[in-house]
Amino acid sequence: MDPxxxxxxxxxxxxxxxxxxDEEIDFLIEIANxxxxxxxxxxxxxxxxxxxxxxxxxxxxxxxRVALMKEMIKLMAVDGELADNEKRLCAQASAGMDFTxxxxxxxxVEVLDEPQM
Numbered sequence: 224m225d226p227x228x229x230x231x232x233x234x235x236x237x238x239x240x241x242x243x244x245d246e247e248i249d250f251l252i253e254i255a256n257x258x259x260x261x262x263x264x265x266x267x268x269x270x271x272x273x274x275x276x277x278x279x280x281x282x283x284x285x286x287x288r289v290a291l292m293k294e295m296i297k298l299m300a301v302d303g304e305l306a307d308n309e310k311r312l313c314a315q316a317s318a319g320m321d322f323t324x325x326x327x328x329x330x331x332v333e334v335l336d337e338p339q340m
Contacts, residue, residue: 224287226258228280232291233298234268235277236313240306250301254294279312281319288320289330296334 233254237247255265271277279295282288295316299309317327 224282224284224290226260227264228282229291229294230254230258230260230264231268231271232279233294234265234272235279236295236298236309238272239277239308239312241308244302244304246302247298250298279316279319281316288322292317292320292322292327292330293334296331300334 230251233251237243237251251265254260255262282291292313295313299313322330
């Protein structure tokens with residue numbers, strides 16, 4: 224998946240509950256640093272959020288979908304709060320990516336089993 228698109232998707236997920244926690248911001252900064260995403264992309268993504276445009280663009284490739292879902296789950300859990308809007312968006316994205324409940328559960332277990340940074 225294109226790192227810029229991944230980044231925009233994650234910002235949109237973080238914004239769906241209409242607040243950014245410090246933990247979410249730190250996680251987004253970590254993603255930006257990992258993929259060398261310029262600070263201008265933060266501004267571009269935040270402008271879309273300010274304008275009320277919250278949209279997750281789903282990748283076509285299965286591996287990209289799994290990677291996106293993993294990052295979405297990590298972001299949802301990073302602040303210790305699972306807002307209903309976040310859960311709903313994650314569930315919609317999972318369904319939109321044609322994951323079965325079992326596949327989603329497997330992805331969730333993989334994420335939960337990963338060592339924490």
